[in-house]
Amino acid sequence: MLPMNNEIPSSMYEAGKKFVVLGMRWKLKKNSAEIRKDVPAKVLWYFPPITRFRRMFQSAKITKDLTWHAHERDSNGTMCHPADFPSWKLVDHKWPDFAAEPRNLRLAISADGINPHSSLSSRYSCWPVIMITSNLSPWLCMKRKFMMLSLLISGPQQPGNSIDVYMAPLIDGLKMLWEVGVEAYDTYKEEHFRLKAILLWTINDFLALGNLSGCTMKGYYKKKSLFFDLEYWKYLHVRHNLDVMPIKKNVCESLIGMLLNIPGKTKDGINSHIDLVEMGLHEELVPQIGEKRTYLPPACYTLFEEKKKRVCTTLLELKVPEGYFSNFGSHVSMQDLKLYGLKSHYCHGLMQQLLLMAIRFVLPTHVRHAIIRLCLFFNAICSKVVDVGKLDEIQKDLVVTLCLLEKYLPPSFFDIMVHLTVHLVREVRFCEPVYFRWMYQFERFMKILKGYVCNRNCPEGCTAESYIV
Structure with a gap:
């Protein structure tokens, strides 16, 4: 029934243990321990980017904008676009066949969490994964029009190190765009071509960087990042950008x-002053500890x-x-x-x-x-x-x-x-x-996504359906 070297659990009990590890479960009824088996506790919405990439090339104006970096960029010694920097030039040097087609896309993704509810006490979390295209000119690259919602992860808590489970369909799409490519039609030149794409880096804060990169930023667990399934990922200069914001x-x-x-x-x-004393620095800042109060010089x-x-x-x-x-x-x-x-x-x-x-x-x-x-x-x-x-x-x-x-x-x-x-x-x-790499534009976009929420019981469904519309 299954391909070679594939295995299924030997019993429902074994299968259930694997689902528990992945955190797959159902929501509980309000003020009760009874399970609502019709509403999952964790939800993933996946918006395939390939179809939208094809649609971008069906507009002659957008198609022309997507080759701005190759045909209209000024080479006057200033560096104001990703194409001027070593990470972009590394791709040109290492994979010349990919670089020979200026319509091939250079991508970046950003992941961060938002609270879809107005109540700050709510622990419910939504994680939009937003994709941008760096081929565009500097004044278009970070516009809302060209920001693509690729994944929407939601649940009672942050995905943490399990975010790789949710990122898997997006990584599969990126692998296909790199290894095989897809057939697309260029409306500007009126011709068919093979479209490919490469992910240059991710943009996230320090804690999310640990979850995506596999580096230990908190706790003790370290894992191999799912991004290394991409053939080119190990060659990039900077894989995960720190958000300056x-x-x-x-x-x-x-x-x-x-x-x-x-x-x-x-x-x-007082602890800072005590530290200075122990380090033998700034003796004039020694705290004066009295019976009722402590004086800090x-x-x-x-x-x-x-x-x-x-x-x-x-x-x-x-x-x-x-x-x-x-x-x-x-x-x-x-x-x-x-x-x-x-x-x-x-x-x-x-x-x-x-x-x-x-x-x-x-x-x-x-x-x-x-x-x-x-x-x-x-x-x-x-x-x-x-x-x-x-x-x-x-x-x-x-x-x-x-x-x-x-x-x-x-x-x-x-x-x-x-x-x-x-x-x-x-x-x-x-x-x-x-x-190009800070979260201000992404935060504004996530505020728009948060405004789509009409039903507080299913915030991710409201966001997804309104975004599609």
Whole structure:
């Protein structure tokens, strides 16, 4: 009944144990342990990309746009498109037959989780896997029109390391697009051709990177990534890109929480001072432990109430051009002298421009300059045009900046997110400008998908059907 070397479980009990490992089960009835066998707990929607790739070439305009990288890109020494970078050129050099056809697609995918319910207490999770085509021009590549929802994973919890089970149909489609290709019709040239595609990299945050790459980012389990089933995957320079957006957000929150001494957000506490004592550093910061309270001597980055008011007042009375920010003052509390509810785009603006203005005249010169150097680093790597000759200088400046910050800030400030900044320049050098690889555009697209939810009992079904329509 089965092909050679295939086996089936010897009993229903053995089969049931395998289903348990995969997490296949049914939803429970509300306020009851009774099982609803008509509603699965975990759902996977797969949207085959091959059919949509063929449809793209049925539009003469889109077909012309898909060959922009080969026919209309300027070779003036600037690097503003993935085709200018080594990862793209590696494919051209190693597989010249693939590169000889400019209509062959270079793809990237992004995976992240969203909560489809308005209630923050809900633990239900949806993971859209979104695909983009890098052949297009820089002003079209990240447009919503060309973002393709390839997978929609949903369940009571995140897929974790089991995400490979859900990714299998997409990987099979990518293998066929690489090894065999599909027949497609070019409306612009009015001819048939064999369409192939290659996946250049994934775009995700640090935790999702661990699930997709197989590297140990949390816990102790390490696995072989399913992406290595793709023949070319082991040859690529950068397989999984770090998303700059959460890195910048976490670094910004750590800085703001420490400067304003926000409870629960600050990295400056008694444990940090004790660590400095054990390391033999900054003897002037030794905590004075009394019977009723402990006194922490102020450090060089400590802001007293008057200077905190100056920082908060600057951000509260901020006037910016329309469209640059929404009402930033609504996130400033003058009573508590803190910032709250900062989203990713707020942290982006703070680290790019606003924090530089807010800390003027409130910090010692050496501390202020070190923080400004960190802000200028993010400003440099987020530019839309990359000057390769300056990347080495940017990397060296970052190393010096981190060394300066280590002299002034507590050890607890230097968590994994601060460390990941060291790797960002390498990814820019090999892949493409940051704005092709951060999650802002994907987050906006996922907000649209979340808006499709009408029935809270089956959010993934609403999202899938509305997306198809």
